[in-house]
Amino acid sequence: MNSAARALDAAQLTACDREPIHLLGTLQPHGFLLAVQGPELRIVQASQNVPDRPGRAGADVIGRPLTEVFPGIAGALAGAATPQPEGEGARYLRTLDLDTADGPRRYDLAVHRSGPLAVVELEEAAAGADADLSLDALSPRLNAFVESLHRAGTVADLCGLLAAEARRVTGFDRALVYRFDRDWHGTVVAEDGNGVLPSYLDLRFPASDIPAQARELYRRNRLRIIPDAGYVPVPIVPAVPPSTGAPLDLSHSILRSVSPVHVEYMRNMGTMASMSVSILVDGRLWGLISCHNKAPRRVPLQARNACDLLTRVFALQLAAKERSAGAEERLRLGAVGGRLLGYMTEADSFAAGLVAHADDLLALAEAEGVAIVAGDQCRLVGRTPAKAEVQRLCEWLAARDGDEDVFATDALAEVYPPAADFTEVASGLLAIAVSQTSPNAVLWFRPEVVQTVRWGGDPTKAATPDPAGGPMRLHPRTSFEIWKETLRGRALPWSVAQIDAAKDLRAAILGIVLRRAEELAALSEELQRSNKELEAFSYSVSHDLRAPFRHIVGYSELLRTREGDRLSDKGRHYLDTIVEAAFSAGTLVDSLLTFSQMGRNALKRVFGDMNLLVEEVRRKVMRDVPAGRQIRWQVGSLGRVYADPVMLRLVVENLLSNAVKYSRGRPDAVIEVGRAPDDRGEAVFFVRDNGIGFDMAYVNKLFGVFQRLHRVEEFEGTGIGLANVRRIVERHGGRVWAEGALGQGATFHFTLPDRMEAR
CATH class of the missing domain: 3.30.450.20 (PAS domain)
Known part of the structure; x- marks a missing residue:
């Protein structure tokens, strides 16, 4: 909080709180x-x-x-x-x-x-306690008040009726309805007066004016009267009776003396008599009726009891209105939550279902921005902080002590100081955790709402030393002139219904995630069974098919050696074709076996220098290039990666070999290897050549098993290299794609998850 009241030292602010006023x-x-x-x-x-x-x-x-x-x-x-x-x-x-x-x-x-x-x-008994204040005399007025409460349309109307009736019954110069906020500052929301005392309507008073132990007494003892602020306190004797050994607790006393600080406060306000009645809603202190008189004034017990009854009726009506408004809001938000549940059920993931219907997601919390963090992805909708800031915020939320599944604040920077850099979009935060093991969450944001608060006097209190050498004492304010303050860093507060709607959405997300986890477990079991069948098939291929191909090659060589003289030139050509086809078939079987085993080998990731790996592979590839062929290599700064070096070598070798092969028709072949910038938490690499390229209409065939875009007579190969590239990269959590044009070369991209340690 940036106000002067919050700037006071904590010891000063609690000085009044420690006073044993009961x-x-x-x-x-x-x-x-x-x-x-x-x-x-x-x-x-x-x-x-x-x-x-x-x-x-x-x-x-x-x-x-x-x-x-x-x-x-x-x-x-x-x-x-x-x-x-x-x-x-x-x-x-x-x-x-x-x-x-x-x-x-x-x-x-x-x-x-x-x-x-x-x-x-x-x-x-006060003078004036006569028949005019009897229950029979007050009943018509009370009945009329109750009827007017039923007709009141808003909480403000209810408060206005209460202030007017309280002053009419008691005859005080001024009656205020005073409401507490979440920080226990009080605002005068209704007032009725005769002009003798100044108006305090819409003014705010700091929480230190009514310290914590005084608020607790207001909750326990609803009514308090001070007929004359100039009174001389009367001691109770003995101070500590032997039979109990403790001072008398006056929490429920009607005649209890009040703190000297409060008496001084009244005098500074220019009031010599006051009465307050607590407004309790569902057992909590909602506010007060505070009545003041310029001169001392005794109020008969019957009038005070009537005010107490008025206040109780008011509190019941107020609670009913708040419950009704809350029920309407819950119904509306429940309908929104129901739609979101349907969207998530139909989508591939809960995050995809929410993002696809962002309007409903924002409406659920009446927010202006929302972020969905799931796995390594962060999706932003509306006005939000940047991705990096959202991810750091998620990590902070996950590291907080306690088991909070829902976090709500309308002043984020007060509890998370880095938020001071983005208060214009995220002064308010409502967040739900959707995982117990990782910082996955849905976060709603509300922007800063700058407010000008009208205080009833400067909210700061000067701390003065105790003449007896005791602790510092807060001195009551002597001025109640309007004192304006601009409050920043706060958003509109989240309602109870909105927080409950967020909790319900969290439960729905966890239900969907759990159901899908069960589906994935069943699918995993099925995949394990299929993998065992694939292993058996792979063994059959490697053992049963490779042997016949060896026999074909072996007997063809025997036939060439022993019977070659008897064969015609055409016969020898046929024999060469058989041997070549058998070798090719064997190579295809070996490639298929390698591809099937690729998904079963465990990844052994380490940190490594990508430039060193590319240079080693480049030298190996160049050994098979004819001596007269010129290739210009352009290799940029590739940085470090966290990957399985053996598998990553296969990726680089396939891509560089293809670049060399498909650019051999160029007298000025150029092959470029580089790393592109990216803000998605990935390392993006590319291999570019100026070779024959390909038609983008067939780009989806490139990474399929045995898929080729050129004839074997033009370019050798089995058509399984790029399929291995995709499988290896995807096992690392990355992506592959290609771009090209006929006669203009091709560019192959692949990504690997970027880790801070690899930079």
Whole structure:
């Protein structure tokens, strides 16, 4: 993140997080607290503002049974239907009158549990808690609010209704609906006010304004009120009771005092009273209703309870809308995923099926670019980084700790710094791994979306030393004037439905790959059986056919030697033809045997210098060239290769021999051997001559067994050399092809996988 807020030192940012705000040991003074223990409800802790009773000091309560000190409170607790479960918020029981030294006072009684203790809180009833705030009086307003929520078309409309109704019920000067983002920064998405306080609509506030432990308290205790930010905290005594040995946990307290940092924050905002209600959606903290008043203000318990009810109804409606929108998106993406599954099933490979229908593949994640990495191939569609960058990104993803099959981020450069070089096309990344053994993946990309954020004041906080020598402390901001910041390196975030659609596609791909692996296993078994039959056939050819040819040649020589004088010239010519044909047939049998064995010999790859190999083969080929023939050789820089040297020698020998043979009619024969540049991760070699060439209409016959484009009378050979070339190159993982024209020479190309170590 490039904002000033993210630039703060981590220790400074967590200073507030370490403050134990649920264990402050103090209360706000508009009520008092009693912590009781055991069946006799013995008071083990109390706030120092317990009111004096007629003839007895309020401080004289520790260690006494509640029935003796406040029998009315004890009776209310005994009349509760069920004890409050541990971990739940305070429950209002009733409003009662207590006799005090100053006369009768009305209190709202609430109770919650804190470990072995029952925490009893008595909040002095606010002025105005009358019949206008009774449930019967509020019901028409609540019903109207619920109906308006049903009619709201968008989440923004829902938030606007909630802000207006919360301010109407409480009478505060301003009511805000505040929504958290993924980094826990909050944005004011709705507001209702009377003009006394400034508007904060659409402003963003940094996560440090509501630190982590405060957010957790908001999740556990939905409602908090501060009637007067100028209050003097009331201590709870003793701070640590002997019976528990721990400070009292006030997480669910109604009267809990707040952090001094928060009180200072309120004063800096110009507000002396506030109330917040947590908005929980499926148990997570979605946001807050935050109400403020310029002057101190007490809000009756009935009004606060009404706001809590409004918020719960709002949260249910909000969750319903989010689920409905999510369901619609899932249905739409499910249809796209179904089509992609069909395409992959029909194609030769899952990658081919996806690339052939790139529009649907992009639509599945609403991305602008996608890369499919499968084996040694990287296919790119739309706006993406370069192939080399995608392959390095895949390697980084594969090397990450954990078993993440799906990776999603809308700020890639924050977790993968090299992505800073291509944020304009790939600030957002959604990736699925489609192999457990190699970095094969599908990666969707989203471009950078530059945003201008309006903060409610400079989000940085000055760290100041603790006068007592403690750690640095974040000082609350004193200004809330609009502070603009430009955010870069971020894309639109991926939705849950899009991430789930990517997971489903991954499962589909793995299913197809597994099915094809089973098919290949069956095919491999069949090929092994066929290979055994071929071996038997090869042995039969080598043994049974070669012997008759030897006999033909042998008896023909005997006939020439013993009976040659009796033969006419025509007879001797016939005899020579028989011998020549027998030799030719034997050569064909040997070539066929060599070709059949070529696929069974294991490759023994090593690194080697291609120029040295070509020079050795060139010298060997030139031994059979007549002394008077001139050939001009042009051999470029060929580099190193990783291949089986014996088989690669056969490839080079076949290609150079053919070039010499088919250019012998040229008085100025030129043969060129070179290496061409390529960006597909291959080493591309070529052999070019200026010989008789060939017609490209028959190029597909060149690499077939016993396929010839010229008569034997013109050029000798069996027609199996180029078939061996193709078989050897393909076994290395390469390709072969040829180009030519009649009378203008020919060029034969072959490739080998390029390895960094060979360069």
